Amino acid sequence: xxxxxxxxxxxxxxxxxxxxxxxxxxxxxxxxxxxxxxxxxxxxxxxxxxxxxxxxxxxxxxxxxxxxxxxxxxxxxxxxxxxxxxxxxxxxxxxxxxxxxxxxxxxxxxxxxxxxxxxxxxxxxxxxxxxxxxxxxxxxxxxxxxxxxxxxxxxxxxxxxxxxxxxxxxxxxxxxxxxxxxxxxxxxxxxxxxxxxxxxxxxxxxxxxxxxxxxxxxxxxxxxxxxxxxxxxxxxxxxxxxxxxxxxxxxxxxxxxxxxxxxxxxxxxxxxxxxxxxxxxxxxxxxxxxxxxxxxxxxxxxxxxxxxxxxxxxxxxxxxxxxxxxxxxxxxxxxxxxxxxxxxxxxxxxxxxxxxxx
Amino acid sequence: xxxxxxxxxxxxxxxxxxxxxxxxxxxxxxxxxxxxxxxxxxxxxxxxxxxxxxxxxxxxxxxxxxxxxxxxxxxxxxxxxxxxxxxxxxxxxxxxxxxxxxxxxxxxxxxxxxxxxxxx
Amino acid sequence: xxxxxxxxxxxxxxxxxxxxxxxxxxxxxxxxxxxxxxxxxxxxxxxxxxxxxxxxxxxxxxxxxxxxxxxxxxxxxxxxxxxxxxxxxxxxxxxxxxxxxxxxxxxxxxxxxxxxxxxxxxxxxxxxxxxxxxxxxxxxxxxxxxxxx
Numbered sequence: 001x002x003x004x005x006x007x008x009x010x011x012x013x014x015x016x017x018x019x020x021x022x023x024x025x026x027x028x029x030x031x032x033x034x035x036x037x038x039x040x041x042x043x044x045x046x047x048x049x050x051x052x053x054x055x056x057x058x059x060x061x062x063x064x065x066x067x068x069x070x071x072x073x074x075x076x077x078x079x080x081x082x083x084x085x086x087x088x089x090x091x092x093x094x095x096x097x098x099x100x101x102x103x104x105x106x107x108x109x110x111x112x113x114x115x116x117x118x119x120x121x122x123x124x125x126x127x128x129x130x131x132x133x134x135x136x137x138x139x140x141x142x143x144x145x146x147x148x149x150x151x152x153x154x155x156x157x158x159x160x161x162x163x164x165x166x167x168x169x170x171x172x173x174x175x176x177x178x179x180x181x182x183x184x185x186x187x188x189x190x191x192x193x194x195x196x197x198x199x200x201x202x203x204x205x206x207x208x209x210x211x212x213x214x215x216x217x218x219x220x221x222x223x224x225x226x227x228x229x230x231x232x233x234x235x236x237x238x239x240x241x242x243x244x245x246x247x248x249x250x251x252x253x254x255x256x257x258x259x260x261x262x263x264x265x266x267x268x269x270x271x272x273x274x275x276x277x278x279x280x281x282x283x284x285x286x287x288x289x290x291x292x293x294x295x296x297x298x299x300x301x302x303x304x305x306x307x308x309x310x311x312x313x314x315x316x317x318x319x320x321x322x323x324x325x326x327x328x329x330x331x332x333x334x335x336x337x338x339x340x341x342x343x344x345x346x347x348x349x350x351x352x353x354x355x356x357x358x
Numbered sequence: 359x360x361x362x363x364x365x366x367x368x369x370x371x372x373x374x375x376x377x378x379x380x381x382x383x384x385x386x387x388x389x390x391x392x393x394x395x396x397x398x399x400x401x402x403x404x405x406x407x408x409x410x411x412x413x414x415x416x417x418x419x420x421x422x423x424x425x426x427x428x429x430x431x432x433x434x435x436x437x438x439x440x441x442x443x444x445x446x447x448x449x450x451x452x453x454x455x456x457x458x459x460x461x462x463x464x465x466x467x468x469x470x471x472x473x474x475x476x477x478x
Numbered sequence: 479x480x481x482x483x484x485x486x487x488x489x490x491x492x493x494x495x496x497x498x499x500x501x502x503x504x505x506x507x508x509x510x511x512x513x514x515x516x517x518x519x520x521x522x523x524x525x526x527x528x529x530x531x532x533x534x535x536x537x538x539x540x541x542x543x544x545x546x547x548x549x550x551x552x553x554x555x556x557x558x559x560x561x562x563x564x565x566x567x568x569x570x571x572x573x574x575x576x577x578x579x580x581x582x583x584x585x586x587x588x589x590x591x592x593x594x595x596x597x598x599x600x601x602x603x604x605x606x607x608x609x610x611x612x613x614x615x616x617x618x619x620x621x622x623x624x625x626x627x
Contacts, residue, residue, distance in 0.1 A: 011533070012483060019490040026497045026517060038513055049520060056527050057537045057571035061580050065523075068587045073516070076587070080509055080594035084601040088507040089608055099503035107496040114488035121484075121533025123569070128532055132572035136538065146540040148570070153577035164581040171588035178595040198446065204439040211432075226539060231584045333584060340591045347598065 011055060012120070018052040033088050039077045043070050059227035060149045063219070067232060071239040072337055079344030144315040145224040145322065153229065154322040158288040161325070162273050165332050169270050172336030173263075179343035181259040198247075205247040212240035220330050224319070230326035234333025241334070242341050250345050259342050262335045269332030273325045280321070290321030363415045370412030377405035390456045391448045399441030406433045487528040494521035508597040508607040512590060519586045523579045530575035538573035 025045045029038050046069020053062035118125035139151045153161055220233035245253035277288040285292025294317055381401025388394045410430045414423045494517060501514025601607050604615045 009533075016483065016486055019486065023490060023493060026494050029513065029517065030497050030501055035507070035509055038510065042513055042516065045517070045520070049524070052524075053527060056531050057535055058527055058530075058576045058579075059537050059539075061523075061527065061576050061583070064580050064583050068583055073587050073590060076591045076594055077509070077513070080512075080598055083598045084509060084607045085507070088505060088510050091504070091506060096504050099500055102503065103496040103500045106499070107492050110492040110495070111489055114492060115485060117485065117488055117529075119481075119484040120487050120528060121531050121535075123532045123535075125529070127529045127575070128572045132530065132574045135573055136570055140540065146542070148538040148540065148573040149576045149580070152573050153580065157574075157577060160578075161581055164585050167585050168588045171585075171592050174592045175595045178592075178599055198443075200439055200442045201446075204435060207435065227537065229580070231580055235584065336588060340588070343595065344591075344598075 014055045015052065015120075018048060018055065021048050022052070033090065035081045035086050035088065036078075039074060039081065042077070043074045046070055046073065060147075060229060060232065063227060063232040064235065067235040067239060071242070072235060072340075075242055076340060076344060079341075079348070083344070083347055142315070143318045143322075145319070147224055147226060147228075149227075150223050150229050150322065150326075154325055155290060155318060158277075158290075158321075158325065161329070162270075162277070162288070165270055165273055165329055168336050169266050169332050172266055172339045175340045175343045176259075176263065179347050181263070181339075181342065181346070201247055205243060209240050209244050212243070213237060216240065216330075220326060221323075223326055224322060230329030231333055233326075234330045235337060237330070237334045238337030238341070241338050245341065245345065250342075254342065257338060259339065262338045262342065264335075265331050266335035266339065269328040269330070269335065271328075272331070273328035276321055276324045276328070288321075288325075290317040291315075293317040293321045360418065363418065367412040367415030370408050370415065372412075374405045374408030374410075374412060377401045377408060381405060391453045392445060392455050395441050395445050395448070399437055403434065403437045406430075406437070488525070491521050491525040491528065494518075494524065506609045508600065508609065509594065512593045512597065515593070516586065516590050519582070523583060526575040526579050530572035532569055532571045535569045535571040538570045538576065541568055 022045065025041055025048065029041045029045065032038050032041065046065055049069065050062045050066035053059075053065055118127075122128065135152050135156060136148060138156075139145065139148045143151045143155050145151050216233045216236035219228040219236060220230060223229035223233070241253060241257060244256070276290075276293065280289045280292045281287050283292040283295050378401060381397055384397025384401065385394050388397055407430060410426050410433070414426050417423050417426065498514045498516075498518030498521060501517065502511050505511050505514065597607055600612060604612050604619075606612060606615070
């Protein structure tokens with residue numbers, strides 16, 4: 001009779017079941033020849049990953065994975081196969097032997113190495129016992145926000161996050177340079193009789209888009225208190241704008257948010273983030289050291305009852321600093337995703353018109 | 359009282375899961391695009407509603423229940439609309455509904471069918 | 479057996495890593511390769527999050543004593559544990575991998591977009607996204623400069 005140790009519980013069972021589902025979907029992605037099927041399956045893969053992330057106590061990451069995987073990533077991939085080709089060519093099975101052997105060999109070595117890793121959930125593993133523990137214990141004293149993931153992301157590791165935001169901005173610029181900033185000349189106006197077939201979608205979209213934008217702002221500003229933050233909010237806001245473009249036509253969306261506005265907002269976001277760091281340096285601290293964000297004279301003026309808790313030192317600099325940089329991240333992520341979407345969608349329209357002229 | 363609610367909630371969650379499973383089986387077994395859309399959307403709406411109702415019963419009267427009610431309203435708004443959009447797209451790209459007497463095909467019959475407009 | 483259960487996460491990570499790598503190596507189509515690369519990134523994210531999990535832990539959001547979350551948490555935890563340690567002693571999962579992976583996912587989709595933009599331009603320049611066609615065509619173009627030169 002096998003006795004199960006006490007640590008095997010519902011969480012572990014859920015984890016194993018979800019990982020098996022991931023394996024099945026990954027196998028299907030490898031085998032299918034149709035790219036549309038591969039893209040939809042990749043969306044399913046992301047959704048299952050999001051559920052698995054909740055089981056692993058990571059709601060922030062689950063948020064991000066769900067919106068990015070099922071939203072932006074699918075849109076960008078669909079745009080790409082619209083502009084290229086929808087199916088891969090049949091490949092000779094003999095050509096697959098060498099890659100399969102290499103992958104099997106590397107996989108075998110990695111699995112052998114993975115046997116030496118600590119057990120799942122071990123609280124005394126090197127990953128969980130030192131730096132992670134220090135952040136858990138230090139957040140209440142140093143930063144004072146309940147969401148410790150936001151505290152790590154925005155304050156303890158703020159410089160990393162600035163680098164990531166800059167990478168996202170650079171990727172947006174890269175896509176815009178390669179695919180264009182959206183259609184150059186004015187788009188043909190949508191046909192005046194859109195037909196009654198799409199009325200349900202239009203009405204539902206009109207209801208949903210403001211709600212999605214509102215939800216994005218909620219996620220942004222509650223990132224300190226609960227799961228959320230600038231990255232999730234940026235992607236959700238970009239999803240709302242993309243939904244508008246898909247339902248009402250690219251022309252309407254580009255009239256509302258022209259591409260130069262998107263580009264400027266993206267650079268404004270990075271500017272705000274780096275600007276906060278520079279202001280901290282001007283006031284005497286290090287780069288992105290939020291304790292020095294306000295000069296001491298200003299900080300002494302802020303009454304202690306605003307935050308409602310007079311028992312420990314108010315971390316005004318930390319709260320304000322985190323708020324400002326999360327706004328910067330929101331602006332950059334939203335504007336970059338919108339620029340990328342304009343690049344892919346605008347190319348289609350250009351191509352279509354060029355094809356029509358021939 | 360809380361115990362009964364928790365058990366009833368669990369029962370509803372299991373019913374919801376069973377309905378979602380039925381929806382998945384329907385998508386695989388039904389012969390036509392439109393019937394598959396029907397299977398997926400009907401059982402996802404009903405399955406999700408049952409699961410959310412069960413979770414509301416387990417959570418009792420609290421902020422969580424209010425959030426679950428909002429999620430339910432959102433699901434009620436989006437699932438039928440997306441099914442409608444999908445059916446519109448299928449119609450717009452030329453899939454004609456299969457009318458007339460037919461049975462749910464067995465697997466060997468599916469392979470013999472020529473790849474017509476209903477090909478996946 | 480429990481060793482296998484405790485290390486199952488890492489085995490799945492390696493299998494998904496190799497599946498993504500296999501797609502990158504073997505698929506001729508550029509878009510399929512990008513999907514393989516995205517799977518590779520996603521399995522790396524899986525690995526980090528698995529490392530950060532603490533058994534019996536909850537999400538790394540500080541639970542204020544007396545709040546609804548505290549009551550909900552207390553009802554899920556073992557009563558003996560709560561009696562001994564109280565809700566203040568609640569166990570959290572490690573927040574550091576979550577913070578790292580969160581940004582990595584968004585950066586991953588941004589770089590996926592760059593890769594796909596390159597693929598689209600290759601299609602427009604060479605007329606195909608299959609690797610073997612591009613190979614032949616780029617060699618043909620190297621010998622005779624094409625009209626776009």
